Amino acid sequence: MAKAKTSITTENRSGSAADAAAKEQRTEMPLSDLHPFEGHPFKVLDDELMEQTVESIKQIGVVSPLIVRPDPEGGFEILSGHRRLHAAQLAGLETVPVIVKEMDDDAAIIFMVDSNLQRENILPSERAFSYKMKLEAMKHQGTRNDLETTSRQVVGKLEAADTIGEQTGESGRQVQRFIRLTNLIPEILDMVDEKKIAFNPAVELSYLKPSEQKEFLEAMDYAQASPSLSQAQRLKKLSQEGGCTLDAMCEVMNEIKKDELDHVTIKNEVLRKYFPKSYTPKQMQDTIIRLLEKWQRSKQRDMGR
Known part of the structure; x- marks a missing residue:
């Protein structure tokens, strides 16, 4: 949804609590009216x-209604229930239960993030971008409140x-460290989600320029190894000093890590x-x-012969 959208005006709001409650009652809505x-x-x-x-949906339907808000450009935007919508589509449903809420952009972002962060398994990339979205929305709310009430300090x-x-x-x-991951190119961020690169080294790699990150993938492939924290920190320093070349990264990635000197691991299935x-x-x-x-x-x- 374009950021040009504005919050619901006073004229569009119901004048009574009863009308507001009625607007948030559960109702059935065609899937075609909903978008992410x-x-x-x-x-x-x-x-x-x-x-x-x-x-489950095929047997008992969608139990928990989706939370949506009106889209001035048409249809309704989903705040909570993207997985349920996809499951309903796969199950062949034509309508799903929804509750319509009226929210401005910042409140909608915060609501969307908070409702999804309740899930058990959340990927690092999901935390990274959701924290960033919520942080920017909170800062924007603070800025608007500061303009309205000059005694309030900007968040x-x-x-x-x-x-x-x-x-x-x-x-x-730690929240800021997660947000740093949004500076990673998609290929590296996917490796973080897949646990091919650990979180702490990934934070250090986020300080590399996009072009350096692409070359880092070549160095990582050449060494057939993932970076340790100390290696990632050295790459960050090389980038800050302007010496983060492919050759330099290959040299760092080819070094034997301390833990590799002390341990040899052979998988059980082998x-x-x-x-x-x-x-x-x-x-x-x-x-x-x-x-x-x-x-x-x-x-x-043999050596004694």
């Missing part, structure tokens, strides 16, 4: 949970981030191919040690 919230940061995935939702970035953090159980600084199913992890370890000792003695004999 512009810039909706939460992904609607065709996963196992979606399949379960579709089957600052950290103050608003602290407020968001209190509502989500995080510090204001080991299991070489042992009877009845073997316990202890038996597997003992067998590996015996074989390594035998190999070492063999190498020592």
Whole structure:
């Protein structure tokens, strides 16, 4: 929805609490009248949970109504219920229950973010963009209130981030760190969602220029490794100093990490191919040690010849 939209005017508002309540009653609405919230940061995935939702809707319908607001350009914008709408479409429904609320753009953004943050599993990219949207809406509300009541101080970035953090159980600084992820190019942000790149290194990588981030993907592919926090911090420093070239990034990414010096990890499914199913992890370890000792003695004999 275009930001040129304005809040509902006093003339459009009901003059009584009864009329306002009536406007928010549950009603059935054609799916064709509904459209997603512009810039909706939460992904609607065709996963196992979606399949379960579709089957539930086929059996008992949509139990919880969608929350929508009127769109001056036509139809209604969804504030809460994007997954339910998609499931209803897959289930073959023509209408869904909705509750219509009248909100201005800032209030709508805050409502949309808050209603979606109640979900259990939220991706880092979803938190990043939803926190950013809410932060900007809160700042805009603070600016408008400051214009209307000159005694009020404008809401600052950290103050608003602290407020968001209190509502989500995080510090204001952590909220700002999530927002930093919105500076990542889509390919790297997808890797963060897929846990191919850890959160803390990703925050440091967000300070790289987009062109440097693209070259970083080449360096990461060349090294066949994900960056540690210290490596990402060095890349950030290289970028700040103007020396973040592809060669420099490859050199950093090819370094052996400290944890790699201390640990060797072999996946269980790889080991299991070489042992009877009845073997316990202890038996597997003992067998590996015996074989390594035998190999070492063999190498020592070869060197003594």
